[in-house]
Amino acid sequence: MMNFNLGPLSIQASHLFLLSSLVIATAVGHWVGRRDKVRIGGLLVDMLVIGLIAARIAFVASWFELYRESPLSIIDIRDGGFAPLAGIGAALGYGGFRAYRHNALRNPLVAGVLAGAFAWFMSGAPAMLGMSEEKAVPQVTLATLDGQAVVLPELSRGRPMVVNLWATWCPPCRREMPVLAAAQQRERGITFVFANQREEAGTVLDYLRGGSLALDNVLLDQSGATGRAVGSSGMPTTLFYDAGGRLVDAHVGPVSAASLEAKLDQLRAAAGASALR
Numbered sequence: 635m636m637n638f639n640l641g642p643l644s645i646q647a648s649h650l651f652l653l654s655s656l657v658i659a660t661a662v663g664h665w666v667g668r669r670d671k672v673r674i675g676g677l678l679v680d681m682l683v684i685g686l687i688a689a690r691i692a693f694v695a696s697w698f699e700l701y702r703e704s705p706l707s708i709i710d711i712r713d714g715g716f717a718p719l720a721g722i723g724a725a726l727g728y729g730g731f732r733a734y735r736h737n738a739l740r741n742p743l744v745a746g747v748l749a750g751a752f753a754w755f756m757s758g759a760p761a762m763l764g765m766s767e768e769k770a771v772p773q774v775t776l777a778t779l780d781g782q783a784v785v786l787p788e789l790s791r792g793r794p795m796v797v798n799l800w801a802t803w804c805p806p807c808r809r810e811m812p813v814l815a816a817a818q819q820r821e822r823g824i825t826f827v828f829a830n831q832r833e834e835a836g837t838v839l840d841y842l843r844g845g846s847l848a849l850d851n852v853l854l855d856q857s858g859a860t861g862r863a864v865g866s867s868g869m870p871t872t873l874f875y876d877a878g879g880r881l882v883d884a885h886v887g888p889v890s891a892a893s894l895e896a897k898l899d900q901l902r903a904a905a906g907a908s909a910l911r
Contacts, residue, residue, distance in 0.1 A: 655754040656682065663746025672738050674746050681725040689721025697892035713890035769881035771795065772863030776853040779835045784853060786860065792877055794901040795825040799861055799871040801833055802841040807870040810888035815847055817894055824901060827851045829860050831869060876904040
């Protein structure tokens with residue numbers, strides 16, 4: 635499951651796992667440091683914040699040419715643009731610096747970080763983020779705007795495929811649509827599918843005409859079968875499949891030009907690796 639609903643909120647499972655791992659790390663660190671009355675909760679939060687900032691800065695630097703076209707998008711972290719290795723390095727570096735200066739922090743911090751890392755890996759979050767090869771394009775039947783039935787996997791035709799779950803009433807969906815439309819026109823080696831969730835053809839056509847959007851492969855998923863099959867109830871959700879139909883990555887929330895390009899790079903890399911086999 636990628637996300638679940640809590641009332642009107644859509645919460646990503648990976649974020650919940652991260653919070654749980656932080657709680658476990660804090661508890662273990664507090665237990666190890668109880669004799670010296672050392673608590674590391676604040677330090678762990680500082681490490682998390684520094685790691686996130688460093689990961690964002692590194693990602694923006696990598697794709698600065700795209701972010702420069704829309705500078706305000708740099709602070710919109712909803713696009714999921716982070717460089718994990720840079721973030722982990724910065725967080726551990728800051729924690730190591732603090733532990734070096736304060737000997738009493740060393741054992742509790744090491745124990746807490748190891749416990750949190752173990753909890754994170756055991757939660758299944760890395761496998762969820764890495765997307766195991768067992769997750770294939772769901773065998774769901776959708777409809778074209780003129781009512782013709784289409785089986786989703788058949789659209790790829792042996793090419794990588796990007797499937798976007800969206801709705802006309804969803805502001806983040808509307809915000810990212812020009813980015814996806816431009817990518818569809820540019821990336822002719824990748825199939826883009828826009829699976830509208832639970833709306834009528836007339837509503838979708840009115841939106842496309844009103845926004846002057848020229849999109850191929852706009853389909854109707856009036857039962858929400860695709861979202862259920864992939865375990866996502868949040869919109870927009872964008873799924874990235876390689877040429878073999880295996881899920882390479884997924885993103886819940888709007889994509890920016892930079893975050894989309896980073897995901898497409900993964901598809902290109904997967905295609906290159908397959909060609910070498």
